[in-house]
Amino acid sequence: MSRLRIAEIFGPTIQGEGALIGQPTVFVRAGGCDYRCSWCDSMHAVDSAFRDTWAAMESGEVMDRVRALSGGRPLTVSISGGNPAIQDFGPLIKAGRAEGYAFALETQGSIARDWFEDLAMLVLSPKPPSSGEQPDWAAFEACIAAGAPWMALKIVIFNETDYAWAQEVAGRYPDLPLYLQPGNPQVDPAVPVAAQDVADRVLWLVEKVCADGWFAARVLPQLHVMLWGNKRGV
């Protein structure tokens, strides 16, 4: 069996974003991505320049680490990246579920996997125009069709163009719970985050959504950035 490329495993800490915000979680961050978003906040898990920092691990080794971090108590495991769907996380999810762990997976929706149906939650985060990437909607719809029992759309918004695009995308998938998240233009872990700047970007988006009567959209910050800045491993 081929091994998984893992950029980092950390936690438990709370999920900072989206539908599971506040949920104690162990994070498994996969290395490697088919996208190169201009504003990526996890380039250490994307760019092959960081490849030497990724571990090659069997699913069982990943599960050993998750179990150690959680003290053996089942919890929610979030698989993120990079794009974790470029690798085969099916065996990890199957093994963890057998022990009572629940898995959420976050992906841009560019690659569908049949093991999505074993997730507790699939977060689909199509990338807006500011990313410089262009979603493949046929692939995206194959992800939706893969049968995850709970799904949500999470769209990052940096500017007016992204906002208009998000409205169009949300209109196409009205049955998916929708989370909007202001973009974070400052992702250098070495530079302290200005709390007021983070708050101001949330306020901008809250005001737009409320003024436009876009009441199906939930607006959430990256709570972890408000609490820890861009520090890694929390």
Next chain:
Amino acid sequence: MSRLRIAEIFGPTIQGEGALIGQPTVFVRAGGCDYRCSWCDSMHAVDSAFRDTWAAMESGEVMDRVRALSGGRPLTVSISGGNPAIQDFGPLIKAGRAEGYAFALETQGSIARDWFEDLAMLVLSPKPPSSGEQPDWAAFEACIAAGAPWMALKIVIFNETDYAWAQEVAGRYPDLPLYLQPGNPQVDPAVPVAAQDVADRVLWLVEKVCADGWFAARVLPQLHVMLWGNKRGV
């Protein structure tokens, strides 16, 4: 029909707490409460000293105001207080539902109402020891039995005693989704909130929950306090 005592109606803005965090919402804050929590952050809707500031409104007048604020577009209406369950919000909820509005109601769970079953969500927020109040668990369980289609527990935690109490209460109601929220000891709208103090209280609670392996508990801040401080009407 007797009129409703209403302390304030405002929005739309995002829900700042609990299971619906981030959801665009119009807030209807009822005047009057059967509790006097030591740290109440809404005393203007509780203490009868503020009674002159409350409006006496028919359900239809409340609905007119909600409709005006939302531009006639259905959204989530959160009925809070005070304790809204001391008044009859059944007719308002029925009228609003007929127009497509969804209602959430927040109460300590001291008074059950048959119209809870017409809510989209019932948030039960039993008050911990630091409040100086003592829950009536028979009444609380009558609230659970009233048949709301979606319920959650939200427990405010100020200190270790509250935390231990929350563990016990949560253990009694394992089927209810659980949200923990650090208490806010500084509720004077005239005094600016120190963002770092708010963050520190969240971090304290996150660290405890994760260290104790209490993975069913979701930990969320009062996001509106992080964004707006103690300002009213947002």
